[in-house]
Amino acid sequence: MKKNVLFAVCLVLMTTACSTQNKSEENEVKAVRVTVAESVETEYHPILNYSGTAEANRKVNLASSLPGRIEKIYYKKGDFVAQGAKIVELSDEMLIQAQVENETIKKDYERLNRLKEKGSISLIDFDHIKAKYEASEAKVKMLKKNTTITAPFSGILVDIYVEEGENYSFVPSMSADLKIENGIVSLMQLNPLKVKIEVNEKELPLIHKGNEVKVVFDAYPEEKVIGKIHYISPVLSSVTRTSSVEVEIPNTSLKFKPGMFCRASLELPAEKGVFVPVNAIYRQPGTGEEFIFVVNDDNTVSRIPVKRGEMVKDQVHISEIAAGVRVVIDGKSKLDEGTLVEIVEE
Incomplete structure (x- = not known):
């Protein structure tokens, strides 16, 4: 009986020892x-990163304030146009008529002016012809402006909406890409170019006009262009809580085009x-x-x-x-x- 009890005790001790050893091994595993x-x-140097879109620095659709026939267009699409250059010439029938009327009124005005100096005409009659003459002069100047369209700034002629021989009117037309067009020609200034980015309201205190910005276009990933912030919108979007910021970049080769996607990064102080x-x-x-x-x-x-x-x-x-x-x-x-x-x- 004692031998059986001793055997059982030994068996329990051996089992406990093995269990302890296995647990130790598991912990090590x-x-x-x-x-x-x-x-x-x-x-x-912290860096602020943004995605942006290139836009023309200046863009204008040029037209006449009066309807008329397009007599001559002096440039083709894609041509460079210098500031002040004549781009379009419209029919001048109304101008010629106004100039003839102006010459007749001018003669009457000069004749009555001489009579006024002699005291042979009342001041009311003279004021009447003077007003008529000044109105005629203004009409001639207005028609001269509307028979010739000149470039208000140097740029590229990017589109022509009315061809030579067609009559221009104020009615807007629809382009092939479903955009509303109005005017006779479209002129863009592409050098410099501007990049528009949206800046979160929390980051606005970190940016200022004149800050340098590094711009990389997806079309030219190996080329980095250094621009400067030249405009920060004074108002924020109530939807996105962002402010529109414009970065001006050089574009002397005109390789960067309006509408191109780019990435802009602004390096902050260390x-x-x-x-x-x-x-x-x-x-x-x-x-x-x-x-x-x-x-x-x-x-x-x-x-x-x-x-x-x-x-x-x-x-x-x-x-x-x-x-x-x-x-x-x-x-x-x-x-x-x-x-x-x-x-x-x-």
């Missing part, structure tokens, strides 16, 4: 081998921030969420959501942790909140 790096504080290696950031599969694993004093890890900031070489700025914190570089895919890790040398 749970420790994931990782490499780490330390977050550091670095001086950097400040200090915490950086970690970019490969410390782990993106949750199937989502846009990113986070890092921070190693605690007991060698467990904490998962911290982060938002990427500026890049300095292979380091990325994050604001969610302080400097001097250990972050996991390799082995991130095997980790979760509270996972025990074993730090190894790279």
Whole structure:
């Protein structure tokens, strides 16, 4: 009987020892081998990034304030037009008629003016002919302006809406791309060009007129153009809470076209921030969420959501942790909140 009891006690002790050993081995298996790096504080230049659209610096649809026939168009679409150059000539029948009338009224005015000096005519009669003459002069000037269309600024003739021999009227027409057109020709100033961006209200205090902006067009990704902010809208959109900002850029070769998509970046004054290696950031599969694993004093890890900031070489700025914190570089895919890790040398 005593032998049986002794055997049972030994069996229990052996089972307990084996169980303890297995648990110890399981704990050792749970420790994931990782490499780490330390977050550091670095001086950097914050950068504001925006998407934008190129627009003509100036654009105008030129027309006459009176209907008439188009006699001559002196330029073709795509031609450069200097400021003050004659672009279109309209029929001048009404001008000729007004000039003949003006000559007749001018003679009457000069004759009555001589009689007024001799006192042979009443002041009322003279004032009447004087008003008639001045109105005739104004009519001639008005018709002269409306028989010739000149360029108010230097630019490119981008479109012609009425051809030679056609009659121009005030009725707008529909273009092939379903846009309303009005006028005879369209003139654009393409050098300089302006880029329009939308700036969030929180970032408005950081930008000022004259700030340099780096612009890169998708059509020319290797070419960086330096422009300057020359206009900040004084009002914000009540829908987007953004302000329209215009950046003026040089376009001497005219390779950048209105309507082109571009990216604009504004470098702010230097400040200090915490950086970690970019490969410390782990993106949750199937989502846009990113986070890092921070190693605690007991060698467990904490998962911290982060938002990427500026890049300095292979380091990325994050604001969610302080400097001097250990972050996991390799082995991130095997980790979760509270996972025990074993730090190894790279």
